Amino acid sequence: MGDILSVGIIGAGGIAYAHMRAIEQNDNIRIAAIMDIDTKRLESAQSRFGGRIYTKLEDILNDPEVSAVHVCTPHNVHGEQVVAAAKAGKHVLVEKPMALTLQECDQMISAAESAGKILMVGQVMRYYPVNRKIKQMISEGAIGKVGHLIRRRYSYFDTTKPDSGNARWYMDLEIGGICVLYCFGPHEYDILHWYMDSPVKQVYAQGTESTEIYKGQKDSYTALMTHENGAVSVLSQSVVCHFGAHDQYIIGSEGSLFLSGDKLMMNGQEVQVDGSSSEGMRLQIREFAECCLEGRQPDANGRSVRHSMAVIEAAKQSAERNEPVLVAEFE
Numbered sequence: 001m002g003d004i005l006s007v008g009i010i011g012a013g014g015i016a017y018a019h020m021r022a023i024e025q026n027d028n029i030r031i032a033a034i035m036d037i038d039t040k041r042l043e044s045a046q047s048r049f050g051g052r053i054y055t056k057l058e059d060i061l062n063d064p065e066v067s068a069v070h071v072c073t074p075h076n077v078h079g080e081q082v083v084a085a086a087k088a089g090k091h092v093l094v095e096k097p098m099a100l101t102l103q104e105c106d107q108m109i110s111a112a113e114s115a116g117k118i119l120m121v122g123q124v125m126r127y128y129p130v131n132r133k134i135k136q137m138i139s140e141g142a143i144g145k146v147g148h149l150i151r152r153r154y155s156y157f158d159t160t161k162p163d164s165g166n167a168r169w170y171m172d173l174e175i176g177g178i179c180v181l182y183c184f185g186p187h188e189y190d191i192l193h194w195y196m197d198s199p200v201k202q203v204y205a206q207g208t209e210s211t212e213i214y215k216g217q218k219d220s221y222t223a224l225m226t227h228e229n230g231a232v233s234v235l236s237q238s239v240v241c242h243f244g245a246h247d248q249y250i251i252g253s254e255g256s257l258f259l260s261g262d263k264l265m266m267n268g269q270e271v272q273v274d275g276s277s278s279e280g281m282r283l284q285i286r287e288f289a290e291c292c293l294e295g296r297q298p299d300a301n302g303r304s305v306r307h308s309m310a311v312i313e314a315a316k317q318s319a320e321r322n323e324p325v326l327v328a329e330f331e
């Protein structure tokens with residue numbers, strides 16, 4: 001393998017364009033091919049980014065120039081496509097959620113490990129400079145021992161509206177899974193344990209199904225999590241909130257952090273952060289290419305992200321059973 005990774009893009013929809021733009025901004029990766037079941041989308045993507053085009057998964061996986069693939073398809077096909085790609089000898093960057101079931105996550109990890117290939121999950125928030133700064137500050141003891149983390153992510157997400165800008169399948173339980181947990185949750189549940197390098201031990205969650213548009217699935221959850229280091233995190237999420245919010249407090253023994261968007265404060269004073277979250281995708285893809293070329297594991301590797309998926313499963317089960325659930329049940 002040379003100094004430039006040649007990749008195939010599977011699924012040429014919204015996030016694939018963000019991947020392909022980010023590939024153009026990196027000098028260690030290039031697009032060799034694109035695959036989608038929709039020929040119109042394929043042709044539009046090819047006219048913008050180049051590369052060979054395919055409508056069948058096996059054809060892009062048989063392309064000898066494709067060393068790695070980016071799986072940018074709906075949630076219910078992540079598992080089977082990643083396993084097929086690893087078996088075909090390709091490194092994989094799969095978009096979040098890693099998969100809809102833990103059984104699929106295990107099959108993906110095992111297929112990549114058996115093939116000796118990299119499996120990375122698109123936990124793009126781990127690559128936001130502000131989140132890396134928070135992780136660094138916590139590890140250096142800037143706020144002492146972390147006690148509480150309180151995080152909110154509220155939005156109004158209705159993909160049935162023609163102008164929503166997002167595909168309708170997101171609200172289909174069979175294809176997308178419970179939207180608030182499997183569309184937005186993979187970022188949110190992942191970042192809390194990642195900040196502290198401290199896995200979640202127990203989850204107590206409650207959820208509500210409150211709207212017609214999300215009939216048949218809960219649209220809001222609040223989870224109370226206990227981490228191995230003793231810290232407690234609270235994550236509150238909704239996809240039916242008419243006034244959005246995305247922010248968090250981290251309360252430590254020696255100081256407290258507040259984050260809203262890209263603005264980070266410590267004890268009320270703004271903290272200087274180099275870079276913006278808009279660079280996250282470029283940085284994530286840069287790491288993927290480096291890891292494939294150098295044969296090292298990425299931060300957001302399959303095993304690391306599987307824990308986040310186990311925490312989401314525990315939250316879902318906790319709300320259904322109406323009791324605290326140990327994450328160990330799913331590990």
Ligand SMILES: NC(=O)c1ccc[n+]([C@@H]2O[C@H](COP(=O)([O-])OP(=O)(O)OC[C@H]3O[C@@H](n4cnc5c(N)ncnc54)[C@H](O)[C@@H]3O)[C@@H](O)[C@H]2O)c1
Nearest residue numbers: 011012013014015016036037038041072073095096097167
């Ligand atoms: N990291 C982020 O912040 C972020 C943001 C948006 C989406 N995503 C994730 O990216 C993935 C794709 O989301 P999207 O918004 O781009 O969806 P999308 O519907 O815009 O694009 C999906 C594409 O996959 C194609 N497709 C469907 N089934 C296929 C199959 N079996 N084989 C090949 N192609 C197939 C569709 O034709 C479509 O072009 C999801 O996992 C989603 O959660 C991540």
